[in-house]
Amino acid sequence: MSVRYAVYYSPENTALGRFGARVLGTDIHRDAAAVEQFPLKALAAEDFKALTATARNYGFHATMKAPFRLSDGHTEADLIAVFREFCSAAAPADLPKTSVQNLHGFLAVMPASQPGALLHLEHRVVTEFDRFRAPLSPAEIERRRPDQLSERQRQHLSRYGYPFIMDDFRFHMTLTGRLTRGPVDMALHAELQDLYARLVPDADQTLDSLTLTTQKSPSLPFTALATCSLG
Numbered sequence: 263m264s265v266r267y268a269v270y271y272s273p274e275n276t277a278l279g280r281f282g283a284r285v286l287g288t289d290i291h292r293d294a295a296a297v298e299q300f301p302l303k304a305l306a307a308e309d310f311k312a313l314t315a316t317a318r319n320y321g322f323h324a325t326m327k328a329p330f331r332l333s334d335g336h337t338e339a340d341l342i343a344v345f346r347e348f349c350s351a352a353a354p355a356d357l358p359k360t361s362v363q364n365l366h367g368f369l370a371v372m373p374a375s376q377p378g379a380l381l382h383l384e385h386r387v388v389t390e391f392d393r394f395r396a397p398l399s400p401a402e403i404e405r406r407r408p409d410q411l412s413e414r415q416r417q418h419l420s421r422y423g424y425p426f427i428m429d430d431f432r433f434h435m436t437l438t439g440r441l442t443r444g445p446v447d448m449a450l451h452a453e454l455q456d457l458y459a460r461l462v463p464d465a466d467q468t469l470d471s472l473t474l475t476t477q478k479s480p481s482l483p484f485t486a487l488a489t490c491s492l493g
Contacts, residue, residue: 264331264478264479264480265331265332265476265477265478265479266329266330266331266476266477267329267330267331267332267338267341267394267474267475267476267477267487268325268327268328268329268330268474268475268476268477268484269325269326269327269345269387269391269472269473269474269475270290270321270323270324270325270326270472270473270474270475271323271324271326271435271469271471271472271473272290272291272321272322272323272324272473272475272486272489273471274291274471274473274486274489275291277461277462277463277464278360278371278462278467279291279322280461281371281457281458281461281462282322282323282371282435282437283297283322284297284298284299284300285299285300285314285322285437285438285454286299286314286317286318286321286322286437287299287311287314287318288318288321288322288483289321290321290322290323290473290475290483290484290485290486291473291486291489293485294321294482294483294484294485299311299314300457302450302453303449303453304446304449304450304452304453305446305450313438313439313441314437314438314439315439316439317436317437317438317439318483319483319484320436320483320484321475321483321484321485321486322435322437323435323436323473323475323484324433324434324435324469326383326384326387326388326472327387327388327391327392328423328424328427329477329484330394330395330396330423331395331396332394332395332396333393333394333395333396333397334396336393336394338476338487340394341391341394341474342474342487342488344390344391344394345391345472345474345488345490346488346490348386348387348390348391348472349471349472349490349491349492350490350493351493352383352386352472352492352493353379353383353492353493354379354468354469354470354492354493355377355379355380355382355383355468355469356373356377356379356380356466356467356468356469357373357380357433357466357467357468357469358373358374358375358377358465358466359373359374359375359465359466360372360373360374360462360465360466360467361374361455361458361459361465362437362451362454362455362458363434364441364451365432365434367440367441367443368436368437368438368439368440368441369436369437369438369441369450369451369454370434370435370436370437370438371434371435371437371458372432372433372434372435373433373467376431376432376433380433380469381428381431383469384427384428384431384433385428387472388422388424388427388428389422392422392423395422395423397423398419398423403419406419406424406425408425411425412430414429414430415430418430437454438450469492470491470492470493471489471490471491471492472489472490472492473486473487473488473489473490474486474487474488474489474490475487
């Protein structure tokens with residue numbers, strides 16, 4: 263089965279969510295409908311569209327449980343029911359002093375620090391939804407380039423299907439593909455941060471909802487199945 267699911271933080275109808283949709287050119291909460299991207303000074307429209315193409319396929323989000331296929335014996339209805347129950351019992355987490363940052367050559371919205379409540383929530387999402395995850399195929403494992411991972415990351419990949427979790431978790435909401443480290447990239451970073459500061463005036467955000475998403479086939483984008491408030 264090629265259908266995949268993921269648990270995201272993807273705010274709906276908020277200044278943060280609208281900013282992300284305008285950067286990526288898509289709204290994950292409206293069946294990945296096209297959204298007009300910001301006109302920029304740093305980059306031509308067609309170049310900006312190309313730079314955001316990969317991120318656009320996933321929608322504006324922070325990954326809490328990485329994409330997975332359903333394991334045998336579980337249905338989408340089962341997953342949705344457990345997701346709603348989980349959200350009703352989970353506590354929100356602060357995202358202090360968010361800004362547009364450069365993370366390993368990609369631009370992303372990130373908080374200045376990761377409070378304990380955020381790390382606890384990520385740990386719970388990773389572990390409690392793992393029962394729904396089918397084992398990775400050899401090809402899926404190879405795509406993660408295990409030879410370039412640390413021993414701990416390889417253990418995460420083997421146990422939970424994704425290497426960058428728990429001790430290796432960095433909360434981020436991806437905005438672009440990999441940059442080239444040139445002067446245009448610096449101008450783009452500055453321009454997006456300026457837009458962020460003006461359009462998302464409260465830098466202190468709260469992760470107060472989760473979104474269950476699905477990708478019906480590898481050629482289609484992720485779309486929201488359900489967004490639920492926490493607590």
